[in-house]
Amino acid sequence: MVKLTGACIFCKLSSATLEGIQARLVERLGEFVRLIPVAGAANARH
Numbered sequence: 001m002v003k004l005t006g007a008c009i010f011c012k013l014s015s016a017t018l019e020g021i022q023a024r025l026v027e028r029l030g031e032f033v034r035l036i037p038v039a040g041a042a043n044a045r046h
Helices: 006-010 014-029
Strands: none
Touching: 006 014
């Protein structure tokens, strides 16, 4: 599970970022992994 913070929370390209991270993990680990974005604004610092 991945929690985006800061400016990434509202970025329209955040899904592309997550896809890129997922692809990199699959490449490095040699097995399929799935990133799951989670909301978590309750603990966000301002």
